[in-house]
Structure formats: structure tokens, C-alpha cells
Amino acid sequence: xxxxxxxxxxxxxETWAAxxxxxxxxxxxxxxxxxxxxxTVYTPEDxxxxxxxxxxxxxxxxxxxHPDGYALTPWMQQMVFGYGTIEETRQKMExxxxxxxxxxFGHKVFNTVYDVPCxxxxxxxxxxxxxxxxxxxxxxxxxxxxxxLIRDWDLETTNFSMITGxxxxxxxxxxxxxxxxxxxxxxxxHGNSMNWYPRIAVQDIPSWEPRWGYALMIDLIKWAKDNAxxxxxxNIFMYGLSEAGATPVQELAYGLSWGKSxxxxxxxxxxxxxxxxxxxxxxxxxxxxxxxEVAKFRAHRRMWAKICKDAGVTKPSNMHARxxxxxxxxxxxxxxxxxxxxxxxxxxxxxxxxGVQSVHTCSYDEAVxxxxxxxxxxxxxxQQILMWESGVRDVADPLGGSYFIEKLTDEMExxxxxxxxxxxxxxxxxxxLETGEIKRxxxxxxxxxxxxxxxxxxPVVGVNRYVSEQTENYEPxxxxxxxxxxxxxxxxxxRSKRDQAAVDQALExxxxxxxxxxxxxxxxxxxxxxxxxxxxxxxxxxxPMREAFGWYVSE
Amino acid sequence: xxQERIKVLLAKKKIDVHGRGSKLIARELRDAGMxxxxxxxxxxxxxAEAALQEDVDVVAVSxxxxxxxxxxxxxxxxxxxxxxxxxxxxxGGIIPEVDFEPLRELGVHRCFPPGLPGGVVADYIRENVxxxxxx
Numbered sequence: 001x002x003x004x005x006x007x008x009x010x011x012x013x014e015t016w017a018a019x020x021x022x023x024x025x026x027x028x029x030x031x032x033x034x035x036x037x038x039x040t041v042y043t044p045e046d047x048x049x050x051x052x053x054x055x056x057x058x059x060x061x062x063x064x065x066h067p068d069g070y071a072l073t074p075w076m077q078q079m080v081f082g083y084g085t086i087e088e089t090r091q092k093m094e095x096x097x098x099x100x101x102x103x104x105f106g107h108k109v110f111n112t113v114y115d116v117p118c119x120x121x122x123x124x125x126x127x128x129x130x131x132x133x134x135x136x137x138x139x140x141x142x143x144x145x146x147x148x149l150i151r152d153w154d155l156e157t158t159n160f161s162m163i164t165g166x167x168x169x170x171x172x173x174x175x176x177x178x179x180x181x182x183x184x185x186x187x188x189x190h191g192n193s194m195n196w197y198p199r200i201a202v203q204d205i206p207s208w209e210p211r212w213g214y215a216l217m218i219d220l221i222k223w224a225k226d227n228a229x230x231x232x233x234x235n236i237f238m239y240g241l242s243e244a245g246a247t248p249v250q251e252l253a254y255g256l257s258w259g260k261s262x263x264x265x266x267x268x269x270x271x272x273x274x275x276x277x278x279x280x281x282x283x284x285x286x287x288x289x290x291x292x293e294v295a296k297f298r299a300h301r302r303m304w305a306k307i308c309k310d311a312g313v314t315k316p317s318n319m320h321a322r323x324x325x326x327x328x329x330x331x332x333x334x335x336x337x338x339x340x341x342x343x344x345x346x347x348x349x350x351x352x353x354x355g356v357q358s359v360h361t362c363s364y365d366e367a368v369x370x371x372x373x374x375x376x377x378x379x380x381x382x383q384q385i386l387m388w389e390s391g392v393r394d395v396a397d398p399l400g401g402s403y404f405i406e407k408l409t410d411e412m413e414x415x416x417x418x419x420x421x422x423x424x425x426x427x428x429x430x431x432x433l434e435t436g437e438i439k440r441x442x443x444x445x446x447x448x449x450x451x452x453x454x455x456x457x458x459p460v461v462g463v464n465r466y467v468s469e470q471t472e473n474y475e476p477x478x479x480x481x482x483x484x485x486x487x488x489x490x491x492x493x494x495r496s497k498r499d500q501a502a503v504d505q506a507l508e509x510x511x512x513x514x515x516x517x518x519x520x521x522x523x524x525x526x527x528x529x530x531x532x533x534x535x536x537x538x539x540x541x542x543x544p545m546r547e548a549f550g551w552y553v554s555e
Numbered sequence: 556x557x558q559e560r561i562k563v564l565l566a567k568k569k570i571d572v573h574g575r576g577s578k579l580i581a582r583e584l585r586d587a588g589m590x591x592x593x594x595x596x597x598x599x600x601x602x603a604e605a606a607l608q609e610d611v612d613v614v615a616v617s618x619x620x621x622x623x624x625x626x627x628x629x630x631x632x633x634x635x636x637x638x639x640x641x642x643x644x645x646x647g648g649i650i651p652e653v654d655f656e657p658l659r660e661l662g663v664h665r666c667f668p669p670g671l672p673g674g675v676v677a678d679y680i681r682e683n684v685x686x687x688x689x690x
Contacts, residue, residue: 116570116571116572116620117570119570119572120569120570122570127597127598128568128569128570128597128598129570130598130622130625131568131621131622131623131624131625131626132568132570132571132620132621132622135620135621135622136620136621165572203572203573203574204574204578204595205569205570205571205572205595206569206595243573243575244573244574244575245575330575333670334652334668334669334670335668335670366649367649367669367670368649368651368652369621369649369650369651370621443578446575446578446579447579447582450579450583450672450673453670453672454672454673454674460670463670471652472652473652473653474651474652474653475651475653476651476653481624481625
């Protein structure tokens with residue numbers, strides 16, 4: 001495949017070597033963020049072992065999932081948003097649609113983030129919710145809230161991605177009940193449950209004991225398979241790994257091992273490979289390190305396809321690594337805030353050159369707080385400029401065939417397999433969670449990177465280079481604290497109009513179903529959907545769940 | 556004070572996601588020779604109780620997903636109520652610069668933006684521990 005070095009090439013190399021001889025030994029060897037060595041020049045010789053006989057849209061999908069890349073329809077613009085109560089967020093949804101945010105073929109995509117009390121599973125009146133209600137996400141906990149979320153949106157052409165935490169089963173149950181109240185079948189539901197229970201290696205908040213986390217995750221996957229077949233029931237949260245400090249190679253290795261652990265748990269629970277693996281999807285981080293990120297996305301698709309094939313998947317589209325990129329927030333700096341726009345542009349460019357399916361661009365002021373209307377719109381427009389002005393969507397896998405990118409793709413794959421195989425051999429992701437090994441390795445990588453930033457070895461403009469003493473005094477978006485009273489009032493109004501005896505009975509049903517899930521004798525989701533129909537809230541459903549499935553602090 | 560090991564309670568709300576910054580600071584303060592107790596709390600009252608029990612010199616609160624004002628409003632009186640008026644109170648994380656002064660008025664001695672070398676925080680602690688007052 002690789003052309004044999006010709007006399008012409010040999011002569012060119014000699015000229016090259018002669019021209020650099022005087023200074024070559026002074027060049028400082030560069031590495032990627034993952035520590036892989038980078039040469040100053042790549043040539044056809046570097047591709048000697050690369051398999052270049054691939055087309056986009058065919059196994060193993062290194063060059064992309066679709067035969068023509070973004071030519072048929074561009075990537076989904078899935079901006080994360082959500083604040084206040086559903087009333088404020090509903091207005092924001094409408095505004096985002098008006099701003100042109102859309103998914104495939106003009107579908108609506110709402111990537112809605114919950115506030116941390118909801119994710120953790122406490123309602124507005126819980127003492128620990130104070131100070132966080134509606135702040136970094138929307139507070140949605142009642143049937144009324146979910147009715148308002150879906151009001152008037154066409155379920156066939158609207159995607160509801162719900163950025164939940166431990167509450168993803170109750171959240172899905174509340175959505176299903178709202179769809180039923182509208183007189184429509186849950187089969188019409190489109191969207192995504194995060195199902196991030198194994199995320200305790202990357203976000204340190206207390207969560208289920210790992211083994212019960214997996215039982216809950218599979219319960220949701222099974223319910224969705226039977227009741228909402230177009231629903232994406234689990235998202236593999238590689239973004240969490242990299243934001244916690246994993247290098248891009250570690251992110252690949254641990255993320256794919258995380259995915260493999262879901263496959264294993266599903267197969268063990270009796271699901272057939274082609275019944276659920278194709279519905280798994282990924283959220284991946286993206287730093288400013290352009291070429292390493294492009295290579296990462298290419299290697300990721302190929303590695304996941306191989307894992308799926310080995311697991312028994314037969315249908316090629318079920319081997320697709322469908323990827324949503326959330327540009328890294330960690331790389332944004334509070335110093336010289338506007339510089340972040342340059343970072344975000346590079347991150348989004350890397351994601352798109354890497355051929356991902358969906359992008360969230362952070363706003364430049366996220367290092368300060370929740371984005372303003374203006375910064376959020378600029379982040380969306382950054383994607384739209386890439387989409388419509390830059391020409392990057394015209395050609396599939398435009399960097400394919402680059403000596404450097406092909407070599408780096410192979411090298412990252414090899415380095416990631418090494419970590420992956422070692423973890424698999426020692427019991428896989430679940431065991432790595434239980435022993436804390438994954439978290440320790442990520443924390444150590446984060447610490448090493450911080451030391452490099454502190455010493456100036458890893459340049460960060462505005463932080464350790466070109467530092468300014470000038471303060472920014474940037475006024476971020478504020479969610480008025482009166483939102484807390486509003487959220488509580490909404491909760492109280494909801495509770496006062498329901499049949500409390502029916503709610504209590506349904507919650508008792510949840511309690512029993514939790515035990516049944518633990519015993520392996522029955523599912524939990526149907527009991528949660530029934531509780532949601534009767535009027536139970538997000539926080540109320542979480543009480544018996546927390547009692548049943550342990551509460552695991554991993555720090 | 557300068558002869559003894561400085562003891563820091565590094566507190567973060569249970570529901571405050573992403574622990575990267577707080578864990579880095581914990582490690583960097585330890586590198587600077589301090590004893591660090593890392594603690595996840597539910598309500599601010601629990602920080603004050605832990606600070607008392609651990610007899611710390613410094614209470615540091617890490618914020619990622621907001622709530623800094625609410626924590627400060629409850630934490631400082633809770634420390635005072637326990638007689639801990641000479642403890643140094645600092646905050647850091649995703650906190651807007653424009654909140655630094657209002658937080659100071661609530662009794663937080665100093666706020667730090669994210670991403671600083673831990674040594675900067677350690678230097679501040681060394682220079683100010685023992686001289687602070689919440690009175």
C-alpha cells in the first residue's frame with residue numbers, strides 16, 4: 001500500500017537532512033498531551049504499517065460513520081442549557097430553536113442539563129439543595145415540569161437529551177408519564193438518558209455502590225428497548241474522564257473499557273448484542289491539542305467497532321461509535337476571558353475534523369459561571385461559522401491520509417489498547433471502579449499536568465505566559481436566588497393537588513421493585529413509571545432507591 | 556504558629572460535581588507542608604462542626620456549581636457561634652471575581668480563581684494564618 005521510497009524521495013530526504021543539520025540537535029522534542037513523542041516531520045515512511053484501504057461509512061469506521069461525512073446533513077448542534085425552573089428553561093428552548101440550533105435534517109435537539117439537586121435526587125425543599133436550585137441547570141422534579149418540557153414539541157422530530165445524574169431512571173419515568181398524559185405512546189420518544197452510574201471514577205459525588213449502579217443501568221436499557229426503541233438508553237461519559245484529568249489516551253482506554261463493561265453487563269442480563277449495543281453512544285471531551293484530538297476520534301471509532309464486533313454485533317450500524325463532543329471546560333481560563341473564544345473554536349474544529357456526530361461548544365465565560373445570553377449565542381455561532389463558512393463539512397475525513405494523522409491515529413490506538421487490555425485482564429472497568437484504580441490513575445495524570453502548568457512547561461496563555469495583572473471584573477449571568485422560592489412553590493402546588501394515598505402506595509411499589517431488582521426477580525422501571533403517573537416527584541422516587549442500592553462515597 | 560503544621564479543612568458540598576480542582580489544591584497544600592482534611596458536606600453548619608472537631612487553622616471551601624454566597628452567609632456565623640473567630644476562611648473555584656468583595660463582606664478572607672498554582676494559596680495561608688479574625 002505504502003509507496004516504496006523512490007530515488008526522488010531519498011534525494012529529497014538528503015536535502016532536508018542537510019538543511020537542518022546545523023540546528024537539529026537544538027530542537028526540543030515535543031510530545032502530545034498523552035506523552036506520545038511527536039516528530040517535526042512525517043513522511044510516507046511513517047505510514048508503512050498504516051492500513052489506508054478504508055472508506056468512510058464502512059467498518060472499522062476510522063474515516064467516519066457515514067459515506068459522505070457531513071455532506072448529507074451536518075453535525076447536530078447540541079448546546080447544553082438549562083437554568084431556573086422549567087418556565088425559564090422553556091423560554092430558552094424556544095430561543096435556541098429561533099437561533100437555528102438543530103440536529104439531523106432540521107430536527108430539534110434539546111440537551112438539557114439538570115441542576116445538581118435534581119441530579120443528586122433531592123427536591124427543592126431539601127435543606128442540602130439551598131444555594132444550588134436552578135443555578136447550574138434546570139430544576140425539574142414534578143409531572144408538571146415534564147409536561148411543560150414537552151409541551152407542543154413533536155415527539156417524532158424532537159430529541160430530549162436529559163443530562164441527569166443518579167436520577168436518570170426517575171427522570172425517564174417522569175418523561176414517559178408526561179408523554180402518556182399527552183395521549184401518545186412512549187414508543188415515539190426520542191432522546192438520551194445519560195445513565196452515567198459508573199461515573200464515580202470521574203465525579204466524586206456520592207452514588208450507588210458500583211455493582212448496583214450497573215443493575216440500574218441495565219434496567220433502564222431493558223425498559224427502553226421494550227418501550228422506547230428509538231431512545232438512546234446509555235451514554236458513555238468519556239468527557240467526565242478527561243475533565244477529571246485523564247490524558248486523551250487514558251480517556252480512550254478507560255472510556256472504551258467503560259463501554260465494554262456495559263456490553264458485558266447487558267449480555268450477562270440476557271440481552272442479544274444487536275438488541276442494545278447499537279443504542280449506546282458516547283460523550284467525549286476535546287482539548288485545544290488539535291491533531292491529537294482528531295486522531296483520538298478516529299482511533300475511537302475504530303476501536304469501538306472492533307469491540308462491538310468481538311462482542312457478537314453483526315449489523316454494521318450497530319458498531320457505530322456515535323459521538324457527542326462537549327468541548328473541554330477545564331482548558332478555559334478565568335484570566336483574559338475572551339481568549340477562550342479562540343480555544344473553543346480550535347476545540348470545535350478538532351471535533352468536526354474528527355468526524356463526530358454532535359457538538360456542544362462551551363461559552364467563553366464558563367470559567368466564571370453560567371453563560372450569558374450573548375456568550376452562549378457566540379458559542380453556538382462558532383459552530384455555525386464552522387458549519388457554513390469554513391468549508392470543513394464539505395469533505396469527509398479531510399485529514400485522512402495525512403502522514404502525521406494516520407501515524408498518530410495508530411499510535412494512540414496502540415497506546416490505548418495497552419491500558420485497556422491491562423484493565424480488562426484485571427477484571428475490567430467495574431473492578432477498576434471498586435478498587436479506585438481508575439480514579440487514582442486519573443488523579444495522578446491531573447496532578448502531573450498541573451505541575452507542568454505551574455512550572456510553565458505546559459504553556460497556557462494568560463496563566464503562565466503573557467500574564468496580565470488587570471482584573472476582568474466580568475459580570476456573569478445571574479440566576480436570581482428568588483428562583484428557590486419559586487421552585488419550592490411549584491413543588492408545593494404540585495404536591496397539594498395529587499392523591500397522596502396513591503403516591504404513597506406507588507412509592508411502596510418502588511420500594512418493593514428495588515428489592516426485586518436486587519434479588520434479580522423483577523424490573524424497577526415499570527414501578528417508577530407507575531409512581532410518576534401517580535404524581536411522585538424526582539426526589540421522592542430517589543428515597544427508596546438510595547435505601548436499597550447503598551450510597552457510596554468514593555473519595 | 557509558624558513552628559507548627561498548619562491544618563486545613565478543605566470542604567466541598569456533596570452535590571458539587573467535578574472534584575478535579577479541589578483534589579489538586581488538597582495535594583498542593585500537602586506538598587506545601589500542610590495537613591489537609593478533605594470533607595464533603597451537606598449543609599454549611601456541618602463545615603463549622605467539622606472545623607471545630609478537627610481544630611483546624613484554615614477553612615477552605617471549593618465551589619464548582621455555584622452556591623458560594625449561600626454557603627458564606629451560613630458558614631461564617633456558624634463558625635462564630637462555635638467560638639472559632641480566629642480561623643482563616645478562604646474560597647476558591649468557579650466564583651466570579653465580582654463576588655470576591657461581597658464574599659469578603661460576609662467574612663470570607665480571600666477568594667481564589669480556578670487554575671492557580673497551589674503554592675499561591677499556600678503562601679497566602681502562611682502569611683495570614685493566625686492573624687485572621689471573624690469578629
